[in-house]
Amino acid sequence: MFKALILNQEDKKTLASIGSIDESQLPEGEVLVDVDYSSLNYKDGLAVTGRGKIVREFPMVPGIDLVGKVAESSDDRYKPGDAVVLTGWGVGENRWGGMAQRARLKADHLVPLTEGLSGKQAMMIGTAGLTAMLCVQALEDAGVTPDKGTVLVTGASGGVGSVAVTLLAQLGYTVAAVTGRAAENGEMLKALGASEIVERSTLSEPGRPLDKQRWAGAVDTVGSTLLANVLAQVNYGGAVAACGLAGGFDLPTTVMPFILRNVALLGVDSVMCPFDKRQAAWKRLAKLLPESFYQQACEEITLEQVPEYADAITRGQVSGRVVIKL
Ligand code: NDP
DSSP: OEEEEEEEEETTEEEEEEEEEOGGGSOOOSEEEEEEEEEEOHHHHHHHHTSSTTOOSSSBOOOSEEEEEEEEESSTTOOTTOEEEEEOTTBTTTBOOSSBSEEEEOGGGOEEOOTTOOHHHHHHHHHHHHHHHHHHHHHHHTTOOGGGOOEEESSTTSHHHHHHHHHHHHTTOOEEEEESOHHHHHHHHHHHTEEEEEEGGGGSSOOOSSOOOOEEEEEESSOHHHHHHHHHHEEEEEEEEEOOOTTOSOOOOOSHHHHHHOOEEEEOOOTTOOHHHHHHHHHHHHHHOOHHHHHHSEEEEEGGGHHHHHHHHHTTOOOSEEEEEO
């Protein structure tokens, strides 16, 4: 028997409780993993609180990220003792996930833990960090280089945002960070590498289809009106990597930035990201993130604290990354 956070549904309400699970209850899969850490992402917050339709089958063990050691494997790629990481692939949504001391997983969904990273560091990165890396790569592929001008990051105090700020600064970009919590998090964002803090309220109201050109590119984790306003301020030929909906899933924009300024809107998904791209991104994250990132932008909690933090992350009250010790 081992410990897990278990989600059940009663009268359409999601209830989270700590319980014991027997190994025989775990789903099918080639690799059994002893989980060391999971992490808390916005999506986990939606799943645990039931505020988003993330989980469709109950009971469910949430946790879209995990790191641990292989206990048993029937797949040639993994053997007992190997350190492995999993992010995405619907784990913690439609398949039991990382907020348990053990998980049985598909070998295709795993990546070996990147050399140079501890398990805890891998979860400090997690889905949020992987997504930030993929966003930065999307901007690079679109020709947004450091010499082109300032890159804006929205939802900057959050998991994806804080890693994106750090990565861009490490790569030599000038970074502006949009936050609704400048007083609380402005110093942290500057320490991570932002040279300018932009108050979220200046971008929250519906604006003009085209505004003054200010940004060479942007990483957007917020969506909705804020993304529309960012698009209107991107320089001619710039690009925006959009990965999130923390402010809403709508996008009240016009075609003007696209057809008059050649602005590109780049969609980024980390959940189904193929193995090779995923592994390359992990290696780059391990190389680029400085020690200061792990010290400044991360917090460790227990399984028992998850419901409280899940509530906070869906209310935009969590800063940086939260890891869960199993
Ligand atoms: P966090 O909650 O850690 O960060 C989101 C940040 O957005 C908050 O910290 C806050 O930053 C800002 N924010 C919160 N609410 C609002 C609001 N109503 N309006 C404007 N800004 C707001 O979440 P994550 O970093 O884990 O995820 C960010 C987004 O990216 C989520 O929507 C998530 O679903 C998505 N995502 C997508 C992935 C993909 O593969 N496409 C993978 C991972 C995440 P501040 O206080 O600084 O303004």
